[in-house]
Amino acid sequence: MQKGLVASTVALVSLLAWSSAHAQNTATTESTPRRNLYVGAPVDGWTSLPVTKPANSQPGTAPRRDISGIWDPGNGGIQAMGAGAMPEDGKPGHDLPYTPAGLAALKLSKPSNGVRSVMPGNTNDPVVACDPQGFPREDLYELRTTQILQEPSRLIVLYEFGKIWRSIWTDGRDFPKDPAPRWFGYSIGKWEDDYTFVVQTTGINNEVWVDRAGRPHSPDLRVEERFHRIDSDTLELTVTINDPKMYTKPWIALNKLPFKLQSPQFDVTEMMCSPSELAEYNEFIGDPASGKDSK
Amino acid sequence: MIKNLTKKLAATSVVAIALFALSVPVFAHHGTAAFEISRTITMKATVTDWFWANPHCFVKFDYKNDKGEVEHWVVETSNPPDMMNKGWTIHTLKAGDEITVTVYPVKNNKPVGRLITVKLPGGQTLSN
Numbered sequence: 470m471q472k473g474l475v476a477s478t479v480a481l482v483s484l485l486a487w488s489s490a491h492a493q494n495t496a497t498t499e500s501t502p503r504r505n506l507y508v509g510a511p512v513d514g515w516t517s518l519p520v521t522k523p524a525n526s527q528p529g530t531a532p533r534r535d536i537s538g539i540w541d542p543g544n545g546g547i548q549a550m551g552a553g554a555m556p557e558d559g560k561p562g563h564d565l566p567y568t569p570a571g572l573a574a575l576k577l578s579k580p581s582n583g584v585r586s587v588m589p590g591n592t593n594d595p596v597v598a599c600d601p602q603g604f605p606r607e608d609l610y611e612l613r614t615t616q617i618l619q620e621p622s623r624l625i626v627l628y629e630f631g632k633i634w635r636s637i638w639t640d641g642r643d644f645p646k647d648p649a650p651r652w653f654g655y656s657i658g659k660w661e662d663d664y665t666f667v668v669q670t671t672g673i674n675n676e677v678w679v680d681r682a683g684r685p686h687s688p689d690l691r692v693e694e695r696f697h698r699i700d701s702d703t704l705e706l707t708v709t710i711n712d713p714k715m716y717t718k719p720w721i722a723l724n725k726l727p728f729k730l731q732s733p734q735f736d737v738t739e740m741m742c743s744p745s746e747l748a749e750y751n752e753f754i755g756d757p758a759s760g761k762d763s764k
Numbered sequence: 765m766i767k768n769l770t771k772k773l774a775a776t777s778v779v780a781i782a783l784f785a786l787s788v789p790v791f792a793h794h795g796t797a798a799f800e801i802s803r804t805i806t807m808k809a810t811v812t813d814w815f816w817a818n819p820h821c822f823v824k825f826d827y828k829n830d831k832g833e834v835e836h837w838v839v840e841t842s843n844p845p846d847m848m849n850k851g852w853t854i855h856t857l858k859a860g861d862e863i864t865v866t867v868y869p870v871k872n873n874k875p876v877g878r879l880i881t882v883k884l885p886g887g888q889t890l891s892n
Contacts, residue, residue: 514845581797582795586795586796589798629845738845738848740845741818742818743818746817746818746819747818747819749815749817750817750820750822750840753822754820754822754838757870758798758799758870760872
């Protein structure tokens with residue numbers, strides 16, 4: 470334990486020293502001023518360098534009815550133990566209000582992380598097999614640098630994980646009647662006030678896990694997102710799960726996750742699941758580690 | 765002067781330890797079920813391949829053990845965006861590089877593991 474802690478400290482101190490040295494180099498080689506409010510993270514996909522925080526940066530007032538931009542949530546969006554506000558970690562206050570059907574459905578998922586984890590070779594997590602995350606999981610696992618574009622009739626949200634996107638319609642339409650279920654469902658949104666954009670999503674298919682921990686949902690799932698523009702540089706996201714068949718009451722899955730506005734020149738790094746790359750990983754690591762190969 | 769230096773070093777260590785405690789754990793996304801996390805192995809080895817891809821990057825290396833046998837190891841790291849955050853690139857390792865690598869081995873004794881740290885030919889140490 471002692472050895473590990475010393476090794477960890479040495480590694481971390483080296484990394485911090487490297488980061489600060491590198492940061493200083495980055496500042497002097499930039500010709501176009503870049504605005505990045507997170508020190509050390511996120512990493513620009515184009516230059517592969519951490520972008521430093523400018524000195525004396527003060528946020529301005531929030532623009533009205535505008536959540537467009539390139540937004541980064543830091544590490545708070547990774548949510549490796551399940552939904553950020555309600556991870557499946559056995560801690561008090563993190564038990565979800567399952568119905569009996571919800572508990573039964575939970576047991577069908579075999580995640581490869583967390584307290585119910587199985588060996589990597591035995592998981593049935595669709596995302597581990599390169600299926601799309603779908604919604605709301607795209608908000609509740611590996612939520613990283615997120616780009617929001619605003620058009621007259623809709624918002625388009627571009628996600629880093631899976632290099633995937635969805636539309637949120639703002640033209641006043643209602644949900645389709647008896648829709649074909651989709652990985653990302655059907656989303657409609659409207660401004661509750663000048664700084665709060667509220668989205669409802671339904672019609673999510675059965676393949677989607679709610680989060681990394683494999684929380685279940687029924688076809689009746691309705692997800693609410695609240696995007697709250699705090700100031701010129703900050704956006705907060707709150708996600709609420711509402712599914713009376715699986716949960717006795719709605720629960721908050723993500724609570725005011727803060728995003729910081731990035732430079733419009735920030736190139737989001739690519740993060741995609743490739744079945745062929747996954748097959749290589751399984752051949753050399755996943756299957757041997759799980760005892761699944763014949764070697 | 766020495767007193768100040770010691771104080772500064774102690775302060776840095778405290779900050780470093782505190783930051784480490786607060787940081788996202790190494791196994792954040794990808795589970796520990798297959799790995800023996802109570803045990804680490806450090807090896808002087810020669811890189812044979814560096815694979816930069818999702819869901820994990822991984823490095824292949826040859827390690828000559830005490831019996832003189834060459835063990836062919838495959839060791840995973842996190843995904844490219846995480847690795848970039850920690851200073852790694854697609855060029856960090858290449859076949860022929862002499863490295864010192866510390867890993868968590870898998871539970872079933874195969875030459876497979878998860879990387880903790882690696883010391884590169886230039887002397888720099890990077891972490892997973």
